[in-house]
Amino acid sequence: MKIEHVDGENRGKILLYALSTCGWCRKTKEFLSKLGVEYSYIYVDLVDDSEKDKVIKEVRKFNPRNSYPTIVINDKECIVGYNEDEIREVLGK
Amino acid sequence: MSEVKSEEIENLYKKLDSEAESFGYHLNSDIDMTKDLIKGLLVNEKRYGYLACPCRLATGEKSRDLDIICPCDYRDDDLNEYGSCYCALYVSKDILNGKKKLGSIPERRHQKDEKRQIKEKSIKNNIISLSKPVWRCKVCGYLCGKDSPPEVCPICKAKKERFEIFI
Ligand code: SF4
Numbered sequence: 389m390k391i392e393h394v395d396g397e398n399r400g401k402i403l404l405y406a407l408s409t410c411g412w413c414r415k416t417k418e419f420l421s422k423l424g425v426e427y428s429y430i431y432v433d434l435v436d437d438s439e440k441d442k443v444i445k446e447v448r449k450f451n452p453r454n455s456y457p458t459i460v461i462n463d464k465e466c467i468v469g470y471n472e473d474e475i476r477e478v479l480g481k
Numbered sequence: 482m483s484e485v486k487s488e489e490i491e492n493l494y495k496k497l498d499s500e501a502e503s504f505g506y507h508l509n510s511d512i513d514m515t516k517d518l519i520k521g522l523l524v525n526e527k528r529y530g531y532l533a534c535p536c537r538l539a540t541g542e543k544s545r546d547l548d549i550i551c552p553c554d555y556r557d558d559d560l561n562e563y564g565s566c567y568c569a570l571y572v573s574k575d576i577l578n579g580k581k582k583l584g585s586i587p588e589r590r591h592q593k594d595e596k597r598q599i600k601e602k603s604i605k606n607n608i609i610s611l612s613k614p615v616w617r618c619k620v621c622g623y624l625c626g627k628d629s630p631p632e633v634c635p636i637c638k639a640k641k642e643r644f645e646i647f648i
């Protein structure tokens with residue numbers, strides 16, 4: 389599975405589940421980059437079929453609606469959708 | 482996956498824009514965002530064979546993705562409640578005029594599944610005698626009473642498969 393990594397300031401483990409075709413996902417990615425934090429992202433639509441169920445299950449654990457973008461912070465907190473204020477608050481930026 | 486050509490994006494943009502305007506809808510005036518979403522639709526068309534919503538995870542099985550083929554079953558409700566569809570490809574007049582701010586909205590899909598099932602059951606249990614069944618277009622709400630739904634919805638042009646039995 390392809391997990392992309394973006395370097396930046398460490399603000400905890402930030403994992404963005406996104407779709408490669410989705411506008412709000414792109415905006416979320418751009419915003420994280422603008423904040424300059426270190427994060428990783430997975431394009432779930434591009435994940436191999438053999439691994440997709442596993443990834444979806446992971447997303448559902450935090451966001452039962454399985455919608456994108458979903459950001460998981462430190463394996464416990466979760467932000468659903470593109471919400472600059474919420475991202476700033478959770479990351480303390 | 483074959484690349485989407487800019488010409489294809491332009492063409493679909495023009496088609497959707499003119500259709501939207503003639504049916505009382507509006508595309509997002511943020512052209513970059515709109516064209517990216519249209520590119521996403523075309524990527525999905527190449528990938529799955531139909532214009533699956535770019536902001537939702539399609540299964541690739543058409544029968545399971547019918548409700549999220551663009552325009553999806555949720556567009557009108559989302560436009561009414563939030564002023565845009567889930568992806569923000571379509572926006573309301575208020576958003577277009579800047580009276581309302583565009584933002585990411587919650588996913589409506591699967592929210593009403595239970596309610597819908599209950600409704601469908603109660604309809605089936607009611608003994609209604611109609612000379613013809615009533616079909617409803619899930620995209621725009623158009624109703625018609627005949628043996629089968631039309632090939633395409635005369636109002637919004639959605640295909641036959643998007644109709645459900647209403648009564
Ligand atoms: S109308 Fe529905 S399917 Fe089309 S872009 Fe908007 S949310 Fe996605």
